[in-house]
Amino acid sequence: MSLETGNQLQTSGSQRGETTTAVEKNGVMSSETGNQAQQETLSGSMAHSANLLRTGLGVLLFVAWGILTTLWVASIVHSVANGHIMAIVTAASTIALLVLLCAMEGLEVSVVDRWQALWPGHPPSYLAAWLAARQLFVALVVTAATLLANQSVIVVPGTSVQITNSFVLSVFDLTWTTLTVLWFAQIFPKQLGATNPDRYLGALQGLLFPIVEFVRRLGISQPGEWAADVVEHWLDWPASPGEAHGLSLAAIWRQLRKRHQSGAHAVDGNQSEGS
Numbered sequence: 001m002s003l004e005t006g007n008q009l010q011t012s013g014s015q016r017g018e019t020t021t022a023v024e025k026n027g028v029m030s031s032e033t034g035n036q037a038q039q040e041t042l043s044g045s046m047a048h049s050a051n052l053l054r055t056g057l058g059v060l061l062f063v064a065w066g067i068l069t070t071l072w073v074a075s076i077v078h079s080v081a082n083g084h085i086m087a088i089v090t091a092a093s094t095i096a097l098l099v100l101l102c103a104m105e106g107l108e109v110s111v112v113d114r115w116q117a118l119w120p121g122h123p124p125s126y127l128a129a130w131l132a133a134r135q136l137f138v139a140l141v142v143t144a145a146t147l148l149a150n151q152s153v154i155v156v157p158g159t160s161v162q163i164t165n166s167f168v169l170s171v172f173d174l175t176w177t178t179l180t181v182l183w184f185a186q187i188f189p190k191q192l193g194a195t196n197p198d199r200y201l202g203a204l205q206g207l208l209f210p211i212v213e214f215v216r217r218l219g220i221s222q223p224g225e226w227a228a229d230v231v232e233h234w235l236d237w238p239a240s241p242g243e244a245h246g247l248s249l250a251a252i253w254r255q256l257r258k259r260h261q262s263g264a265h266a267v268d269g270n271q272s273e274g275s
Contacts, residue, residue: 075155142177
């Protein structure tokens, strides 16, 4: 009986030990789960705060742009009312150039996505040359729009306040032009072109392709290509050893000067005639 009682006590002690170990393990797991939940909650709170800050800044900038646009329009009306008819001409030219840039930016995204269907059989160097020619409109429009949007006086509507300080006018022009180009001539059209490139090309291909093709044939982008050749040779700037999967924008731009090295000019010309 004593031996059996001792065995039972030993067995009971072992079971209690196992129970204690299981409880400790459950406690550790519960602690880890609690820490993970706290970390997820903290990360979610930080992300929510960051989104609120980002949204608040976006709203603030948009309101500021709206105020600047109101001042810009009021200043143009004031100039025209005072006999400066060219003010409306320069304003209309600014808007027209921004619309052109808007169309060209969305066109770039659409063409990069659909270039093999647009020019079947053409090498990537053809696309690279087309993209280089399109860059002319970015440089031209941004520069021209900044100059044309310049106002000699800023009028606050409903008051007699007129701002003529050159520094303030420069800051005004820079801020308004930057925000307008960024939002409505860059991000907005690129999003449209990326979302539905076929519809974008269907609407604007016939109008814009001949313009870009004319610039491409003129070779306006060549000095930039030559400068890249010289600087890359001077800096010993070899191509990256690993090529990205697919045809990225970087891979397309790398094709730009290959057309000169491999005689792709003749290939492009023959294929253009054939198409």
